[in-house]
Amino acid sequence: MTGMLPANDTKDLVPTLKRAFETMNEAEGTSPSPIVMTTLGRQDPDAFDDLEVSAPAPDTHAAVLFLHGYGGNFTLQCWVIAQAARRAGAATFCPSTRMAGDWWSAAGHATVVTMMDRLRERGFDAVVLAGSRTAAWARAASRRASAAASSGSSSSRVRRRMRLPRGSRPWCSKDHATR
Numbered sequence: 001m002t003g004m005l006p007a008n009d010t011k012d013l014v015p016t017l018k019r020a021f022e023t024m025n026e027a028e029g030t031s032p033s034p035i036v037m038t039t040l041g042r043q044d045p046d047a048f049d050d051l052e053v054s055a056p057a058p059d060t061h062a063a064v065l066f067l068h069g070y071g072g073n074f075t076l077q078c079w080v081i082a083q084a085a086r087r088a089g090a091a092t093f094c095p096s097t098r099m100a101g102d103w104w105s106a107a108g109h110a111t112v113v114t115m116m117d118r119l120r121e122r123g124f125d126a127v128v129l130a131g132s133r134t135a136a137w138a139r140a141a142s143r144r145a146s147a148a149a150s151s152g153s154s155s156s157r158v159r160r161r162m163r164l165p166r167g168s169r170p171w172c173s174k175d176h177a178t179r
Contacts (some may be wrong), residue, residue, distance in 0.1 A: 017076075020076055020080070021076060024075070024076060024079045027079075028079065034051065035075075037049055037096070038072035038073060038096050038097075043096045043097050043111075044107055048095055048097065048111055050094065051075060051078040051096075052093050053078065053079060053082035053092040055085070055086065055089060056086050056089060057089060060091055060124075061124055061125050061126055062088070062090035062091070062128075063085075063090055063092070063093060063126070063128070064082070064092045064093070064127075064128050065115055065119070065128070065130065066094045066131050067095075067097075067101070067103045067129065067130070067132075068131060069101040069131065070099070070100055071101070072096065073094055073097075077094075091124070093115060095112070096111075101132075112129075
């Protein structure tokens with residue numbers, strides 16, 4: 001990071017990240033990360049990674065759908081957002097798209113539509129979009145509204161799911177390793 005960011009912004013970065021990862025690992029155990037598949041360009045609407053952090057109560061109907069920004073989907077950023085969502089009684093879902101975090105693209109839009117369909121199917125009736133890219137997604141979604149209505153819901157599916165359930169070890173499906 002030398003030279004990329006001002007020294008004042010980076011002097012405490014490594015120790016801060018180390019503490020944050022230690023806190024996350026103490027709370028959740030070792031966690032998988034979608035960043036490898038993102039870096040390899042393996043995130044698309046038909047097969048994408050989705051981090052899930054459960055709500056404090058299993059019967060919740062509220063969810064936060066966190067859309068990552070440029071650089072990809074990292075477990076730590078999802079977990080940090082999930083801590084605030086847990087305090088509000090909500091589950092958190094962090095799907096992955098391409099490294100650019102271009103949720104407004106056709107692929108990003110299809111991924112969000114797929115996630116919204118899945119959340120609705122699971123009984124989540126209050127979903128909050130969060131992240132730095134949500135406004136751009138909403139603008140693009142409003143332009144696609146008539147096309148989406150005429151085509152029905154997305155046929156895409158999440159083939160790789162990563163969960164960070166409270167009190168149990170996270171897991172990653174076999175599809176993740178074989179794709």
